[in-house]
Each structure stands twice: as C-alpha cells, then as structure tokens.
Amino acid sequence: MASYATSAGIGVGLVTLLALYVGMTYCLTGFGFRFDVGWFLEAVSPYQWACTGIAMAIALSVCGAAWGIFTTGTSILGGGVKVPRIKTKNLISIILCEAVAIYGIIIAIVLGNLLEDFDFYNASWEVTAANYYGGYSMFGAGLTVGFSNLFCGIAVGIVGSGAALADAQNPTLFVKILIAEIFASAVGLFGVIVAIILVTKVKMGKSASI
Amino acid sequence: MDSLSFNINGGYLEGIVRGFKSGILKRTDYLNLVQCETLDDLKLHLQSTDYGNFLANEPSPLSVSVIDDKLREKLVSEFEYLRNHSVEPLSTFLDYIRYSYMIDNIVLLITGTLHQRHISELIPKCHPLGSFEQMEAIHVASTPAELYNAVLVDTPLAPYFIDCISEHDLDEMNIEIIRNTLYKAYLEDFHSFCKNIGGTTAEAMCEILAFEADRRAFIITINSFGTELSKDDRAKLYPRCGKLFPDGLSQLARADEYEQVRQVAENYGGYRTLFEGAGTNPGDKTLEDKFFEHEVKLNVNAFMQQFHFGVFYAYIKLKEQECRNIVWISECVAQRHRAKIDSYIPIF
Numbered sequence: 001m002a003s004y005a006t007s008a009g010i011g012v013g014l015v016t017l018l019a020l021y022v023g024m025t026y027c028l029t030g031f032g033f034r035f036d037v038g039w040f041l042e043a044v045s046p047y048q049w050a051c052t053g054i055a056m057a058i059a060l061s062v063c064g065a066a067w068g069i070f071t072t073g074t075s076i077l078g079g080g081v082k083v084p085r086i087k088t089k090n091l092i093s094i095i096l097c098e099a100v101a102i103y104g105i106i107i108a109i110v111l112g113n114l115l116e117d118f119d120f121y122n123a124s125w126e127v128t129a130a131n132y133y134g135g136y137s138m139f140g141a142g143l144t145v146g147f148s149n150l151f152c153g154i155a156v157g158i159v160g161s162g163a164a165l166a167d168a169q170n171p172t173l174f175v176k177i178l179i180a181e182i183f184a185s186a187v188g189l190f191g192v193i194v195a196i197i198l199v200t201k202v203k204m205g206k207s208a209s210i
Numbered sequence: 211m212d213s214l215s216f217n218i219n220g221g222y223l224e225g226i227v228r229g230f231k232s233g234i235l236k237r238t239d240y241l242n243l244v245q246c247e248t249l250d251d252l253k254l255h256l257q258s259t260d261y262g263n264f265l266a267n268e269p270s271p272l273s274v275s276v277i278d279d280k281l282r283e284k285l286v287s288e289f290e291y292l293r294n295h296s297v298e299p300l301s302t303f304l305d306y307i308r309y310s311y312m313i314d315n316i317v318l319l320i321t322g323t324l325h326q327r328h329i330s331e332l333i334p335k336c337h338p339l340g341s342f343e344q345m346e347a348i349h350v351a352s353t354p355a356e357l358y359n360a361v362l363v364d365t366p367l368a369p370y371f372i373d374c375i376s377e378h379d380l381d382e383m384n385i386e387i388i389r390n391t392l393y394k395a396y397l398e399d400f401h402s403f404c405k406n407i408g409g410t411t412a413e414a415m416c417e418i419l420a421f422e423a424d425r426r427a428f429i430i431t432i433n434s435f436g437t438e439l440s441k442d443d444r445a446k447l448y449p450r451c452g453k454l455f456p457d458g459l460s461q462l463a464r465a466d467e468y469e470q471v472r473q474v475a476e477n478y479g480g481y482r483t484l485f486e487g488a489g490t491n492p493g494d495k496t497l498e499d500k501f502f503e504h505e506v507k508l509n510v511n512a513f514m515q516q517f518h519f520g521v522f523y524a525y526i527k528l529k530e531q532e533c534r535n536i537v538w539i540s541e542c543v544a545q546r547h548r549a550k551i552d553s554y555i556p557i558f
Contacts, residue, residue, distance in 0.1 A: 071217045078225015082232065158213050161221065162516060165228050 045120070046135025046204070053142025054111045057195075060146030061104020064153025064188075068097035072160030079168040086167045089174060093160025096185045100153040103192045107145045110196070111138050116205030123206070130208035137202045141195035148191025155184040212409045216517035219297050224516070226295075227525050230288055231513060233260030234532055236558050243539050244551050249277070252540055274540045281533040286338045289526060299407060303519045305366065306400045307526055311340025312367055313396060316348065317389045320357070323349040324385070342366075370395035387439075390430060390447040397423055401451035407519070414512045414520030416451075421508055423452030424481065425501050431462045431471055432497070453478060480504075495553075502555045506531055510557070528557055 026032055072093045080087045115138075118131050163177035203209075216224075235243075239259055246252045249272040253265045264280050265272065293304045315336040322332040329349045336345065344361045351357035358371050370392045397419060404415035427448040434444050445463035448454075454462065454474075461474045475481040484504055488497040495503075505527065512524035535554035542551040 067214070071213075071221065074217045074221025075225050078222040078227075079229060081226055082229025154214065161217060165225060165516065168225070168229060169232055 042132075046131050047115070047117075049135035050111065050115055050138040050204075053139035054108050054115075055142070056146040057111065057142035058104045058108040058146075061107075061149035061153070062101050064150035065097050065101035065104075066153070067150075068100065068153035068155075068157030068160065069094055071154070071157030072097065072164060075161035075164045079164050083168040085171075086164055086174075090160070090164045090167060092178065093156065093163060093181060096156050096181055097153055097160070099185060100149045100156065100188045103188055104145060104149050107141065107192060107195050111142060111199060114138065114199060114202050114204060118204065118206045118208065126209045127206065131204050134202040134204035134208070137198050141198040144198070145191045145195045148194075149188045152185060152188030152191070155187065156181055159184055212411075212517040220300055220517075220519070223292055223295055223300065224521060227292065227521050228513070231521070231525050231528070234528055234557055235259055235535075237556055240535070240539075240554060240556060243536070244542075244548075246539075246543050249274070249540060249544055252277075252536075252543060256536075274537060274544055277540050278533070278537050281536060282338065285526070285529050285533065288529075289339060292522060300519060300522070302403070303407075303411075304522060306396075306403060307523055308339050309367060309396050309400075310393070311337040312342055312365070313340070313370075313389065313392045315340040315342075315345065316362075316367070316392075317385055319345065319348040320351075320388075321385055367392065367396075370399070387443065387447065390426070393426065394447055394449040397426075397449040398451050404519075410515050410518035411520055414515060414518055415523060418505075418508050418512065418520065418523065420452040421480075421505065423449035424454045424458070424478075425505070427452065427454055427459060427462055428471060428475070428481075429498075429501075431465055432468060435467060453480075499553065499555065502531065506555055506557055531555055532557060 023035070026034055072090070076087065076090045076093075079090075114134065118127055120128075123131075159177065159181045163174055163181060166177055167174040239255070242255045243252060246255060250270065253272060256265070257263060261281075261284065264284055265277065268276055268280070289304070289307075293301065296304055318336060319329070319332050322335075323329070329346060333345060342365050344365060347361050348357070351360055358368075362368055362371060372395070401416060401419045401423070404419065405412050430444060430447050441463055445459070448459045448462065450456075450459070458474050458478065462471065465471050465474065472485045475485045484500045485497070488495055488500045509524035509527050512518075512520040535557075538554050539551060542548055
C-alpha cells in the first residue's frame with residue numbers, strides 16, 4: 001500500500017515537473033502563443049469528438065456493468081453455498097447491473113446513427129458550425145453516459161453484494177436493500193436522460209444548419 | 211478502497227464464511243443443550259443444528275473427548291476449505307491464524323517429552339490446525355538452541371525464536387517462558403501484518419489483536435504472583451501491540467498483587483468494566499470469563515463490516531469458543547453436576 005502511494009506520487013511529481021519545464025520554456029522564449037486552446041478545439045475534427053464520445057459511452061458503461069457484476073456475483077456464489085434459496089432472488093442485482101450496460105449501448109447506437117459526413121474544406125459556415133456543434137454534443141453526451149454508468153454499476157454491485165449476504169442471513173432484509181439498489185440504478189438513468197436531451201438538437205451532415 | 215476490489219479474490223470466501231457463521235449455535239440451541247440428561251440426548255440435539263450427523267459413526271457410549279475431537283475436526287475441515295481456496299494476501303493471513311496453534315503444539319510436545327512420554331502418544335493430542343512436518347523430531351532437542359537448529363529453523367515460526375534461544379535446559383519453568391515469548395513475537399508480527407494490509411482489515415483486526423495482547427499481559431501478571439518469575443523477565447513477555455503499551459505495561463511490570471493490576475485497568479475505560487464484577491465469590495464471573503465475553507463481542511463486531519479479512523479470524527475464534535461451550539456443557543451433563551452448566555459464553 002505504501003509503495004503504491006510513493007510511486008504514484010513520484011509519477012505525478014515527474015509529470016508535473018515536465019509540464020512546468022515545457023510551459024516555462026515556451027513562456028520565456030516568446031513562444032507562449034503556441035499554447036492555444038482555441039486552435040486545439042477547432043483543429044480537432046468533429047468526427048474525432050463524436051467518435052470519442054461514442055467510445056466512452058459504451059466502454060465506460062461496460063466497465064461499470066462488469067465491475068458491478070463481479071462484485072455482486074462472487075458474493076451470491078459464496079452465500080449460495082450454504083443458503084441455496086438466495087440464488088434466484090439475487091439475480092435481480094445482476095440484471096440491474098446489466099441494465100447499465102444496455103443504457104450504454106443504446107446511447108452508443110443513437111449517437112452512431114447521428115454521425116454523417118460533410119465537406120470539411122468547402123462547406124459553408126452554417127454547415128461547419130452545425131457539424132462542430134454535433135461533434136461537441138456527442139462527445140459530451142458520451143462522456144455523461146459513460147461516467148454516470150461507470151459509477152452506477154459500481155454502486156449497484158457493492159449494494160448487491162451486501163444484499164446477497166444479508167438475504168442469506170435474514171430473508172426479510174432483501175426487499176429493503178433492493179430499494180437502495182433501485183435508487184443506485186436510477187443514477188445511471190439520469191445520465192441517459194441528460195445525454196438524450198443533449199443530442200436531440202444535433203444535426204450533422206451536408207445539409208445541417210444551426 | 212476495499213469495497214472496489216476485495217470481491218475479486220475474496221468475495222466467494224467471504225460469502226462462504228458468512229454462511230458458516232450463520233451455523234454457529236444460537237441461544238435457543240444452547241437452551242436445548244443444557245436441558246439434556248445424557249450425552250446421547252446432546253448428540254440428538256446437535257443433529258438438528260449445522261453439525262448434523264457428525265457423531266453418527268461413533269460407537270456408544272459417547273465420551274466427552276470424542277465429542278471434542280469431532281467438533282475440532284469439523285472446524286479444521288472448514289478452515290482447510292477456506293485455506294485451499296484462498297490466494298494472497300488472504301492465504302498468508304490464514305497461515306498466521308495457524309501459527310498460534312503451532313506454538314501450542316510445540317509446547318505440548320516438549321512438555322510431553324520432558325515427562326518421558328513417547329512421541330507417538332503425543333502427536334494425536336496436537337491440534338490438527340497447527341501441525342507441521344518437523345513435529346515428530348521435537349523429542350531430540352534438550353536445549354532451546356538445539357530445538358531451533360534441529361527442528362524449527364525450517365518452519366514459519368523461525369523468526370519468532372530469536373528472543374528465546376538461550377542455553378538453559380528445557381524445563382517446566384522455561385517452557386512457559388518460551389511459550390509466552392513465542393506468542394509475543396507472533397502477536398506483534400501478526401499485528402504489523404494486518405496494519406500493512408491497511409483499510410478495513412487493519413481496523414477490525416488491530417482492535418481484536420490489541421485486546422488479545424492486553425489480555426495476555428494481565429493474565430501473565432496475575433499468574434506470576436507467587437512464582438519465581440522476576441519482574442524483568444515478566445516485563446519481557448508482554449506483547450507491545452495493545453492499548454496498554456507503553457504506560458500500562460510498565461505499571462503492570464511493577465505490580466505485586468491483584469489490587470495493583472486492577473488499578474492499572476482503571477485507567478483504561480474498556481478494561482475497567484471487565485475487572486468490575488469479576489471475582490472468586492460464587493455467583494461472580496471469573497476474570498477469564500469476562501475476558502472471553504469481551505473477545506466474543508469484538509469478534510461478533512468484525513462481522514458488521516464487509517470486504518475485509520477480519521471475518522475469517524473472527525469466525526475461527528467464535529467456532530473455537532462454541533467448541534469450548536459444547537465441551538463444557540457435555541462435561542456438566544456427563545458428570546451430572548449441573549450447578550455451573552450455565553457458565554458457557556453465549557455468542558449470538
């Protein structure tokens with residue numbers, strides 16, 4: 001434990017030092033203008049933003065669902081050896097975790113269908129602006145859904161593990177803990193709702209307009 | 211963050227151990243057991259608990275030592291299951307639980323050898339959880355140095371012997387000193403191992419081990435009144451990983467009688483309540499009983515948290531306490547002396 005902390009600290013320290021060195025070099029040699037956030041945002045293609053968003057949506061959702069499933073699955077297995085009756089009821093926790101992955105793939109498909117190409121070099125200002133808007137929106141939506149599903153999956157997993165072990169000791173506890181799990185899974189739903197709202201106004205392609 | 215990654219390696223075993231824990235006898239089971247008239251009644255009542263038919267193949271009449279052996283066998287098989295399915299660091303943790311039984315076995319074998327008993331009589335009396343390959347060779351040693359060089363240097367207990375090697379012969383007094391020195395080194399090692407694991411395991415285990423250390427300090431002090439153990443020697447036997455370190459231990463080292471020990475305990479809130487109400491009058495609980503009760507309370511508390519190794523240690527200790535309870539009740543039933551049959555320590 002202590003060695004992880006010190007090596008992580010050394011890593012972070014080295015990276016900060018490097019960034020400081022590069023930054024100060026640019027600053028003090030008169031090339032400070034090269035650090036240009038606006039240029040970066042414009043130069044990256046909207047396809048890159050959109051596709052990164054789609055990737056984050058599905059990847060992080062699956063990560064969260066998998067984390068939740070292994071956390072609760074091992075507890076169900078262990079508890080089910082002495083108390084076999086918990087096996088069937090506790091599959092609800094696994095289903096709630098799986099729902100998290102399904103949210104991710106729904107958003108990824110929705111976003112993927114919105115992707116359309118446009119003439120990057122010759123397009124009019126309105127079309128370019130609309131497509132950039134689309135790219136940024138999809139990036140934001142993907143990240144929203146990805147991270148909210150990641151933490152939702154972890155939360156449902158940990159609560160589900162507790163529910164399985166408590167159910168094994170006392171069957172009346174399961175329904176009460178399930179209520180907590182449902183609240184935990186609502187968090188993922190919030191992410192999906194926000195993502196859908198974000199992308200309703202997106203229109204990419206040759207005939208887009210702001 | 212224990213809860214995020216504990217279940218990868220420990221989730222299944224934690225589920226198993228909690229299942230085992232639900233099989234520990236409850237108050238209603240004990241109420242049934244104390245009403246038994248014979249050991250066969252006892253066997254019948256135990257059949258309806260988690261123990262099932264463990265005494266089914268034993269010829270009647272049953273004896274208490276047979277019941278004791280069979281109870282221990284069940285505990286050992288459960289422990290072996292857990293140990294075989296575990297990976298690091300849980301496997302090292304479970305090995306540490308074993309070392310205390312190894313120390314007891316070593317001392318048992320040496321004492322038996324001193325009393326001229328043959329080694330083959332002693333091996334069956336050893337605790338199965340503490341067996342190691344070199345057990346048979348213990349009778350060749352006559353001084354601690356020989357014991358170390360011949361037998362113990364290959365066992366995991368080797369680092370605990372550093373403080374004990376001396377040129378005195380192994381005799382009655384020295385055996386107890388060796389036992390306590392070994393146990394002190396073992397306890398301090400286990401405590402620092404748990405602290406290194408950190409997180410919830412450290413929280414749960416360090417509390418339990420600190421109480422164990424303090425309890426041993428009190429018991430060593432009280433038992434050494436009236437013997438030839440000098441105060442300096444006594445002070446060297448106190449484990450330092452408890453709450454009494456350093457002030458309480460130095461006060462205990464200077465104590466000469468029970469009242470002074472009680473004075474030391476007054477300074478520590480948790481221990482003051484243990485000494486109050488303990489005494490040798492009939493109807494009082496003895497100090498050992500109060501210590502056992504406190505230990506049971508701490509072990510039960512370990513189950514209140516998830517995702518840590520403390521549940522494994524707590525389960526083994528609670529099961530041991532249950533074995534002691536059942537053996538106590540069986541002895542009272544077998545000897546038909548029911549006056550103190552209710553002095554078992556209730557667990558749940």
